[in-house]
Amino acid sequence: MVYTSMSSLAGSKVRGGKALYGARIGILMLEAQFPRIPGDMGHAETWPFPVHYKIVRSASPQRVVLQGAQGLLDTFIAAAQELVADGVDGISTNCGFLALYQRELQAAVPVPVLTSSLMQVPMVQATLPAGKRVGVLTISKASMTPAHLQAAGLALDTPLWGAEGGQEFTRAILGNEDSLDVAASEADLIQAALDFQAAQGDLGAIVLECTNMIPYARAVQRATGLPVYSIYSALCWFQSALRPPVWSEMHP
Numbered sequence: 242m243v244y245t246s247m248s249s250l251a252g253s254k255v256r257g258g259k260a261l262y263g264a265r266i267g268i269l270m271l272e273a274q275f276p277r278i279p280g281d282m283g284h285a286e287t288w289p290f291p292v293h294y295k296i297v298r299s300a301s302p303q304r305v306v307l308q309g310a311q312g313l314l315d316t317f318i319a320a321a322q323e324l325v326a327d328g329v330d331g332i333s334t335n336c337g338f339l340a341l342y343q344r345e346l347q348a349a350v351p352v353p354v355l356t357s358s359l360m361q362v363p364m365v366q367a368t369l370p371a372g373k374r375v376g377v378l379t380i381s382k383a384s385m386t387p388a389h390l391q392a393a394g395l396a397l398d399t400p401l402w403g404a405e406g407g408q409e410f411t412r413a414i415l416g417n418e419d420s421l422d423v424a425a426s427e428a429d430l431i432q433a434a435l436d437f438q439a440a441q442g443d444l445g446a447i448v449l450e451c452t453n454m455i456p457y458a459r460a461v462q463r464a465t466g467l468p469v470y471s472i473y474s475a476l477c478w479f480q481s482a483l484r485p486p487v488w489s490e491m492h493p
């Protein structure tokens with residue numbers, strides 16, 4: 242990460258107009274109590290750059306995932322507008338199912354919006370060898386509707402697999418429990434990914450829908466041997482455009 246030194250500002254005239262600086266991306270957070278371990282989108286130390294969080298009150302995991310975020314659009318729009326007023330240059334959310342609100346949030350704020358890791362799927366597909374397909378591993382396949390896929394720009398026949406069959410991860414997150422067995426969650430996601438790979442013979446890459454899956458991405462990659470994408474890869478790409486590196490500051 243490159244920091245601007247005071248000497249580099251000498252003789253410069255700087256401009257204001259924002260309430261905060263240095264955090265380019267604003268993240269709309271669900272209101273939840275489950276543990277957010279390092280790697281989770283909601284753990285600030287996950288990111289190699291500053292982010293600005295805003296909790297969207299009443300947006301519980303159950304309401305957003307299992308109930309289709311019904312009745313929450315205006316609340317999310319208001320929260321996104323507040324983030325922009327604070328000074329962020331891009332908006333994201335911490336639930337892949339909020340792809341449902343991609344177009345509405347784009348229309349409501351004057352900055353780029355990337356609601357969901359699902360939006361990477363067409364780009365990832367374009368990188369794969371002939372005959373291979375990208376698939377989505379989601380926290381709840383039963384809740385992933387054609388409307389979610391369409392909102393994120395995905396084909397309706399995109400391969401999907403859910404983590405519901407596990408013992409810990411889906412239950413603890415969607416149940417908004419106050420404890421989480423990390424090893425059991427990792428085992429759940431590894432097994433789900435291996436089952437997905439076995440069932441989908443042409444699987445060439447995996448996109449993790451759930452933003453709480455980031456800590457387990459490496460374990461999934463090692464188990465399957467496939468490229469694994471998540472909201473972490475999406476936001477690192479997003480940030481790289483909102484604040485491109487200044488290469489002249491990185492060498493003598």
